[in-house]
Amino acid sequence: MSTTTATTELLRGAAELFPDEVVTQAHVRHLDLPGAGRFALITLDNGFDHTKPTTFGPQSLANLNAAIDQVEKEAADGEIVGVGLTGKPFIFAVGADLKGVELLKRHEDALAIGKGGHDVFKRLSQLAVPTFAYYNGAAMGGGVEVGLHCTYRTVSKALPAFALPEVFLGLVPGWGGCTLLPNLIGADRAVSVIIENALNQNRQLKGQQVFDLGIADALFEGADFLERSLLWTASVLSGEVEVARAEVDRGEAWDAAVERGRAFADAKVHGAAPAAYRALDIIAAAKNGDLRQGFDAEDQALADLIMGGELRSGIYAFNLVQKRAKRPAGAPDKSLARPVTKVGVVGAGLMASQLALLFVRRLQVPVVLTDIDQERVDKGVAYVHGEIDKLLLKGRVNQDQANRLKGQVTGSLDKAAAFGDADFVIEAVFEEMGVKQKVFAEVEAVVPAHAILATNTSSLSVSEMASQLSHPERVVGFHFFNPVAILPLLEIVRGERTDDASLATAFAVAKSLKKTAVLVKDAPAFVVNRILTRFMGEIQNVIDEGTPVATAERAIEPLGLPMSPLVLLELVGPAIGLHVSETLNRAFPDRFTVSPNLKAVVEAGKRGFYVHDSGTPELDPEVLALLKQGDSVLSEEQVRERVLDAVAQEIDLMLKEGVVAEAQDIDLCLITGAGWPFHLGGITPYLDRAGVSERVAGKRFLAPGLASVPA
Numbered sequence: 001m002s003t004t005t006a007t008t009e010l011l012r013g014a015a016e017l018f019p020d021e022v023v024t025q026a027h028v029r030h031l032d033l034p035g036a037g038r039f040a041l042i043t044l045d046n047g048f049d050h051t052k053p054t055t056f057g058p059q060s061l062a063n064l065n066a067a068i069d070q071v072e073k074e075a076a077d078g079e080i081v082g083v084g085l086t087g088k089p090f091i092f093a094v095g096a097d098l099k100g101v102e103l104l105k106r107h108e109d110a111l112a113i114g115k116g117g118h119d120v121f122k123r124l125s126q127l128a129v130p131t132f133a134y135y136n137g138a139a140m141g142g143g144v145e146v147g148l149h150c151t152y153r154t155v156s157k158a159l160p161a162f163a164l165p166e167v168f169l170g171l172v173p174g175w176g177g178c179t180l181l182p183n184l185i186g187a188d189r190a191v192s193v194i195i196e197n198a199l200n201q202n203r204q205l206k207g208q209q210v211f212d213l214g215i216a217d218a219l220f221e222g223a224d225f226l227e228r229s230l231l232w233t234a235s236v237l238s239g240e241v242e243v244a245r246a247e248v249d250r251g252e253a254w255d256a257a258v259e260r261g262r263a264f265a266d267a268k269v270h271g272a273a274p275a276a277y278r279a280l281d282i283i284a285a286a287k288n289g290d291l292r293q294g295f296d297a298e299d300q301a302l303a304d305l306i307m308g309g310e311l312r313s314g315i316y317a318f319n320l321v322q323k324r325a326k327r328p329a330g331a332p333d334k335s336l337a338r339p340v341t342k343v344g345v346v347g348a349g350l351m352a353s354q355l356a357l358l359f360v361r362r363l364q365v366p367v368v369l370t371d372i373d374q375e376r377v378d379k380g381v382a383y384v385h386g387e388i389d390k391l392l393l394k395g396r397v398n399q400d401q402a403n404r405l406k407g408q409v410t411g412s413l414d415k416a417a418a419f420g421d422a423d424f425v426i427e428a429v430f431e432e433m434g435v436k437q438k439v440f441a442e443v444e445a446v447v448p449a450h451a452i453l454a455t456n457t458s459s460l461s462v463s464e465m466a467s468q469l470s471h472p473e474r475v476v477g478f479h480f481f482n483p484v485a486i487l488p489l490l491e492i493v494r495g496e497r498t499d500d501a502s503l504a505t506a507f508a509v510a511k512s513l514k515k516t517a518v519l520v521k522d523a524p525a526f527v528v529n530r531i532l533t534r535f536m537g538e539i540q541n542v543i544d545e546g547t548p549v550a551t552a553e554r555a556i557e558p559l560g561l562p563m564s565p566l567v568l569l570e571l572v573g574p575a576i577g578l579h580v581s582e583t584l585n586r587a588f589p590d591r592f593t594v595s596p597n598l599k600a601v602v603e604a605g606k607r608g609f610y611v612h613d614s615g616t617p618e619l620d621p622e623v624l625a626l627l628k629q630g631d632s633v634l635s636e637e638q639v640r641e642r643v644l645d646a647v648a649q650e651i652d653l654m655l656k657e658g659v660v661a662e663a664q665d666i667d668l669c670l671i672t673g674a675g676w677p678f679h680l681g682g683i684t685p686y687l688d689r690a691g692v693s694e695r696v697a698g699k700r701f702l703a704p705g706l707a708s709v710p711a
Contacts, residue, residue: 012062018100022046024060024093026067030080033234037081040071041230043088050090056142057097058116064146065120068127075128081237083127085150086134086226087143095141095165096175098315105710107307114302117142117175118295124149130237134229135159135207135216141166144215145173148180152236152243153215154229158222159207162215167198167275170314170679174302178282179294185214186248187257187283194283195261195276199268201675217243250287258284272560273310273679307709309689313681316707320668320682321516328492328507329661330519332500337508338450344418344425345369346439348380348411351456352428354484357384360408362513368418369411377411384409416446424509426454426478431579436465444469452502452509454478458576459525459583462495473499476506479526480515481673489673490515491526516672521659524587525580527669530659531650531683532568533580533592538646539565540595542639546630549609549619555639559686562675567617570608578602591650600626644692647683652697663701681707 024046033039044064046054056064074080087093096117104110124131124146133147135155139162147153155162164173164181172178173194182190193213197203211219220228235241258280265276278301286294305311343359345352348371360367369380385406392402412418419425425447427439440453447453453475455465466472477493490510494503503519510517520526525533543552553564569577578599584592601609601623610617634642651666660666667682680686685707687693688700704711 012058018057018059018097018103021057021059021097021100022048022052022055024054024056024063026060026064028067028070031230033081033230033237035240036234036237038079039082039084039230039233039237040074040080041084041086042067042071043086044093045088050088050137053091053094053138054087054143055094055097056117056146057100058113060097061116061120065123068120068123072123072127080129082129082132082233083124084132084134084230084233085124085146086136086229087139088137090137092133092135092137092139092159093143093146094138095143095145098169098318101306102312102315103710104306107303110306111299111303113306114174114299117145118299121146121149121175122291122295125151132229132233132236134226135162135210136225138162140164141173141177142175145175145177145180148176148184148215152217152233154218154220154225154232155207155210155216156222156225157207157219158225159210161204162207162210163197163202163204164194165198165202167195167279168202168314168678169318170273170275170308170311171305172275172279172282172298172301174298176295176298178279178298178301179286179291181215182254182257182283182286183248183289183291184245186246187254187287188260189213190283191257191261191264191280194279196264199265199276214246217245250289254287255284268562269560269677269679270557272558273677274308275305275310275679278305309685309708310679312709313685313689313707314678316681316685316702317667317671317678320664321671324664324668325488325516325672328517328519329665331507331517332504334504334508336501336504338423338452338501338505340423340452340505340509340512341365342422342424343367344422344443344447346415346425346427346443347371347429348376349428350383351480351482351484353380353383354482355426355428355456355480356380356409357387358484358513360384360405363509364405364408366408366410368422369409370413370415370418371411374413377413381409381411415442419443419447419451422447422451424452424454424505426456428456431457431460431576433460433464436460437468440465440469440475444471450474452476452505454506456480458529459580461524462493462522463497466495466497472497474502476502477520477522477526478506478510481528487673487675488514488516489528489669490517491520491528491669491673492517493520493522493526495522516668518660518665518669520665520669521657523654523657523659525584527654527660527666528673529580530584530654531647531666531670532674533577533584534650535643535647536565536569536577537581537584537593537595538643539639540598541593542634542642543627544595544597544629545632545634547632547634547639549624549627551634551636552639555636556643558640560677560679562677566609570610574598574602574606574608591646597627597629600628644687644690645696648687648692648696651684651687651701652693655701 027043031039044054071083131150133150133153164177166173210216218232261280282297345356348369356367371377388402388405391397462477466475476498479491481487481489492506539552581594585594609623611620663684670676670682684701693700
């Protein structure tokens with residue numbers, strides 16, 4: 001059986017496993033390049049606009065394979081001088097179709113997917129004529145890799161996103177990326193793209209960066225990108241342009257790059273997710289330039305990882321962020337939402353000022369801040385204006401936009417004048433019930449009858465806050481996470497009397513703010529703060545009982561969280577952590593404790609448990625001197641089990657209380673509000689996989705196959 005026949009059979013079998021694939025066509029057309037001759041151009045297109053990007057499932061690969069059959073014959077017969085590959089408008093290709101990967105149940109089927117991609121893509125490097133990839137639009141994963149198999153590459157200056165995100169999801173770039181990229185641009189740059197960018201929340205490259213890294217040989221403006229690329233191609237084929245590439249250092253620099261990658265992976269995932277390490281092993285082995293060996297290693301790594309829990313959790317997390325986040329569970333009909341043409345912000349401190357900046361940038365409507373004295377108001381407005389000036393300096397807005405945005409942000413001491421025509425007023429004042437109730441009473445007296453009253457409370461009862469108002473039905477919780485500009489989550493809290501119109505308006509505003517909105521019940525500390533406080537509280541408990549701080553911190557490393565518990569406490573602020581633990585202790589005294597040691601740290605005015613004088617965090621001796629510990633010392637394993645059991649118990653109770661619709665919403669909250677990694681899938685897939693859910697709750701939180709290999 002010939003190689004192409006074997007590939008066809010392989011892909012046919014894979015396609016049967018995935019009947020719902022959105023199929024990409026590979027259209028071949030011919031052009032006469034000036035001074036060069038007849039040229040075949042393959043265009044990848046799934047028939048939809050750019051909102052449904054082109055992907056490679058098994059039938060799509062088969063279609064590309066058939067197109068290569070055609071141009072291979074034409075090249076062998078001397079009918080063409082070269083072959084080009086490009087995409088539909090705004091999209092080159094965004095890689096393997098993950099919906100198909102989710103369906104795979106057997107290692108051999110997973111192996112076939114890896115092998116099928118390699119078998120098709122590598123044919124581009126084996127044609128009798130040069131091949132060219134024209135990265136005209138977004139290119140991810142397999143979309144990047146198919147171009148790496150070509151002889152030459154051009155990239156558009158307008159290209160918005162170029163990445164190998166596989167390690168972020170729990171895979172490796174397995175259709176040539178781990179092997180070809182380091183052999184093209186050197187191991188150090190390849191490690192940056194494959195490991196660092198992926199583990200930095202899937203950081204993406206722009207067209208200029210793709211060119212600067214040496215991935216593309218030429219860079220052209222977006223407006224006439226394909227035309228310019230084809231003219232350049234003609235010059236290359238005619239010998240007028242010679243493409244020079246820097247020599248790859250295959251000495252100690254290669255090994256040093258791999259070690260740098262391992263250190264980076266250790267810092268990010270602490271050995272908890274295998275994908276980065278598998279990718280680095282392949283990069284290390286690619287030093288000898290043996291492509292066949294590299295492709296075989298990629299196939300094996302892909303198959304192993306596809307059948308592992310981390311990838312399934314990664315795909316589950318990806319689906320939560322890409323799909324569930326766009327259709328929030330329990331949100332009222334959006335047609336009930338009222339327009340918002342002016343926003344009021346009560347308070348002018350840092351949080352309030354961040355909110356004002358977000359509202360004016362996203363909604364582009366007047367935003368007015370109030371506070372208790374003119375100095376605070378002026379400081380808040382100045383902060384927003386200053387941040388807009390920074391955006392101008394970075395080129396994120398032009399001068400006209402900056403002037404308009406600054407003109408829309410004002411301050412006032414007079415709430416009646418400020419909020420008399422506001423449609424949406426949010427308070428961001430001190431986290432104390434009496435203060436918030438007083439503020440809302442003052443605001444209700446001056447706002448229009450339709451105005452929404454929103455609270456940014458992190459832990460207090462929205463229903464109690466609204467209880468003394470004439471119209472409690474228009475009060476809604478609108479809890480942002482710090483830093484507001486970065487963390488996407490917005491917990492939208494329905495009070496006992498919040499009506500559908502107010503809630504629908506809140507969700508519409510959240511969408512305009514480009515936030516991930518999750519509907520939560522009015523329960524103490526809602527979702528993220530409740531789980532994190534239980535998590536942190538158990539860490540604090542074992543320290544108070546006698547376990548050394550360093551042991552308690554190390555115990556959590558196998559989860560691969562973005563930061564250790566006490567570094568997180570430092571970020572949140574010990575005083576805020578203490579306040580939330582006190583709130584939850586009043587609500588659930590049997591499960592939430594108030595640590596006397598944390599109280600002592602706050603009373604001493606300490607910002608955290610660490611000092612950072614040496615550049616690396618070290619435990620503060622003054623804080624250690626404050627700690628009063630018992631004599632019960634636990635091992636790292638015992639600490640981890642106790643903390644995970646506590647978290648699982650809390651999640652089980654929250655689901656029983658109906659705090660959110662499903663476990664998926666808890667995971668979505670932790671990913672988007674606390675930065676929990678994709679390889680955990682939030683938290684519930686990890687608890688299921690580790691057997692904690694069944695031990696604590698008597699059942700798994702998720703149905704089999706949802707974030708795991710289907711049965």
